[in-house]
Amino acid sequence: MSTLDTLVTQRRVAADLTQRLSAAATEASTGMKTDVFRALGLRASEALALRAGMARNETFIASNEMLSNRMDLTALTLRQTRETAQDFLNLAISNVSEPTQTAVELQRAAQMALDRLTGQINTTFRGVPLFAGTDSAQPPLQHWDAAHPVTGLSPRDVLVNTIGAGIGDAGDAATKAARIADIFASAATVLPEEERFESTFFNGTPRLAADGTAAPRVTARIDESMVLEHGVQANDPAFTDLLRGLSMLAATDATNIADPEAYRAWVGEAVNAVSAGVSGLIEAESRLGSQQQTVAQTLEMQRDRHTLFNSQVMALEGVDPYEAATRLNQLQTQLEATYAVTARLSRLSFLNFM
Numbered sequence: 001m002s003t004l005d006t007l008v009t010q011r012r013v014a015a016d017l018t019q020r021l022s023a024a025a026t027e028a029s030t031g032m033k034t035d036v037f038r039a040l041g042l043r044a045s046e047a048l049a050l051r052a053g054m055a056r057n058e059t060f061i062a063s064n065e066m067l068s069n070r071m072d073l074t075a076l077t078l079r080q081t082r083e084t085a086q087d088f089l090n091l092a093i094s095n096v097s098e099p100t101q102t103a104v105e106l107q108r109a110a111q112m113a114l115d116r117l118t119g120q121i122n123t124t125f126r127g128v129p130l131f132a133g134t135d136s137a138q139p140p141l142q143h144w145d146a147a148h149p150v151t152g153l154s155p156r157d158v159l160v161n162t163i164g165a166g167i168g169d170a171g172d173a174a175t176k177a178a179r180i181a182d183i184f185a186s187a188a189t190v191l192p193e194e195e196r197f198e199s200t201f202f203n204g205t206p207r208l209a210a211d212g213t214a215a216p217r218v219t220a221r222i223d224e225s226m227v228l229e230h231g232v233q234a235n236d237p238a239f240t241d242l243l244r245g246l247s248m249l250a251a252t253d254a255t256n257i258a259d260p261e262a263y264r265a266w267v268g269e270a271v272n273a274v275s276a277g278v279s280g281l282i283e284a285e286s287r288l289g290s291q292q293q294t295v296a297q298t299l300e301m302q303r304d305r306h307t308l309f310n311s312q313v314m315a316l317e318g319v320d321p322y323e324a325a326t327r328l329n330q331l332q333t334q335l336e337a338t339y340a341v342t343a344r345l346s347r348l349s350f351l352n353f354m
Contacts, residue, residue, distance in 0.1 A: 046316065047313065047316045050309060050312050050313050050316065051313065053309060054306065054309040054310070054313065056224075057302055057305050057306055057309060058306065060222065060223060060224075060298075060302050061299065061302050061303065061306065063220070063221075063222075064220075064222050064295055064298060064299045064302065065299065066126075067220050067222065067230075067295055068292070068295050068296065068299065069125070070125045070126075070130070071230065071288060071291065071292045071295065072292075073123065073125050073130065074125075074130050074131075074232060074288060075285060075288050075289070075292065077120055077121070077123045077130060077131075078232070078281055078284055078285050078288065079285065080120050081117055081120045081121060081242075081281060082278055082281040082282065082285070084113055084116050084117055084120065085113065085117070085242050085246075085274055085277060085278050085281070086278055087113070088109055088110065088113040088246065088274065089271070089274050089275060089278060091105065091106070091109055092106060092109075092110075092249070092267070092270070092271050092274065093271060095254070095267060095271075096264070096267055096268050096271050097264060097268075098260065098263070098264070099254065099255050099263065103254055103255050104253075104255055106249050106253075106254050106255075106267075107249060107250060107252065107253045107254065110246045110247075110249035110250035111144065111250045113246050114144050114243070114246050114247065114250050115143070115144065117141075117242070117243070117246070118141045118142075118143055118144065121140060121141050121234050121239065122139035122140060122141055124139075129204070130232070131204070131232055131233055131234040131239070132203065132204030132205065132233070132234070133204040133205025133215070133217065133218060133231055133233045133235075134205045134215075134216055134217070134218055134231070135203075135204050135205040136204070138203050139203065140202060140203055140204040140233070140234040140235075141201065141202065141203070141234055141243075142154065142155055142200060142201055142202070142203065143155075144156050144247075144250065148194075148199070148200045148203075150194075150199070151194035151199055151200045152194075153194055153195070153200045154200070155200060155201050155247065156250075156251065157200075158183060158195045158200055158201075159180070159247050159248070159250075159251035160251055161195070162176060162179055162180055162183065162195070163176055163251055163252055164176075166252065166256060166257070167252065167257045167259075167262050167263075167266050168259065168262060169259050169261065169262050170259065170261035170262045170264075170265045172262065173257075173261075173262040173263075173265035173266040173269075174265055174269075176266075177248070177265065177266060177269040177270075180244060180247070180248060181244065183195055183196060183197055184197045184201075184240045184241075184243065184244040184247075185197070185240065186198040186199070186206070186207070186235070197235065197240060197243075198235055201243070202234060202235045204233055204234060204235065205217075205233060205235075206235070207233075207235055207236075217229050217231040217233070218230060218231025219231070222294070222295055222298045223298055223301075223302070226298065228291060228294060228295065230288070230291045232284055232288065236280070236284070237276075237280055238276075238277050238279075238280025238281045238283070238284055239277065239280075239281075240277075241273045241274070241276040241277035241280060242273070242274055242276075242277025242278070242280070242281070243277070244270075244273045244277075245269075245270040245271060245272070245273030245274035245275075245276075245277065246270075246274060248266065248269065248270040248273070249267070249270045252266070254266065254267050
């Protein structure tokens with residue numbers, strides 16, 4: 001019976017050594033403790049807090065990297081939009097005071113610019129429109145000739161209805177230009193309501209909420225205590241000015257305005273609107289650049305914080321590779337000795353001493 005008890009004990013010792021050897025092998029290969037809570041004891045809560053902070057920081061890093069990519073695409077689209085508008089402005093500016101040989105191209109060029117701008121402003125990032133605001137269910141801008149599904153009017157219809165038979169004298173030009181300015185500002189004075197920019201031209205978040213206060217903009221929490229408002233919307237003044245000027249010239253053939261004063265009033269107002277839109281886009285690019293810098297600096301800080309978290313976690317949960325290797329060799333030697341003793345005991349019987 002004593003031989004049997006000794007054999008069973010040796011087998012238990014071998015099983016325990018095998019388990020410890022396996023744990024030591026894992027620690028030697030991974031550099032991390034296999035049972036953190038047992039190894040750290042009372043300091044285990046410190047490791048949990050570090051892991052939680054590290055996870056939150058990693059979430060911010062992933063979110064801000066995506067935000068940075070979105071901002072990069074927004075900046076690129078703003079630049080392309082401004083270049084499209086500037087190309088048209090270069091053609092139109094020479095025709096402000098009186099029509100030149102290129103005046104016959106103004107209407108077609110304005111229509112082409114509107115089509116190009118609509119495509120650019122309707123750009124999406126991961127399926128979400130960049131310039132629709134918080135209401136991103138559909139592209140922000142309605143195409144020039146496309147009827148709006150709610151109002152039944154297209155942007156062209158609204159401009160044609162407003163201009164009517166054409167531009168008569170300077171007073172007529174000023175009156176209709178002011179009416180179009182109210183339309184693109186979505187002014188409450190515009191009746192019927194479906195002619196307003198935010199009803200037929202624009203499908204995103206209105207500038208004002210139902211109670212008259214400013215509607216919420218697109219924001220992002222980029223750190224624990226920092227929320228960044230970064231949204232650019234297609235109903236911001238820069239875009240509405242730009243689209244207003246182009247629409248005025250796309251809806252009329254300026255060469256058909258017989259009255260020189262009316263021509264100067266109409267074309268001058270349209271070109272000034274396009275120019276104001278270009279200036280507004282430059283300001284939007286500048287604001288966005290500042291916001292991009294804020295995100296980049298925050299990301300850099302969070303990546304440094306990740307390195308710090310990682311070093312602190314390694315200090316708590318990591319193992320000394322030399323100590324782990326030494327312990328592994330010791331356990332291997334002990335296990336080999338235990339196997340040898342167990343093998344000798346398993347061969348013993350009373351007959352060996354007869």
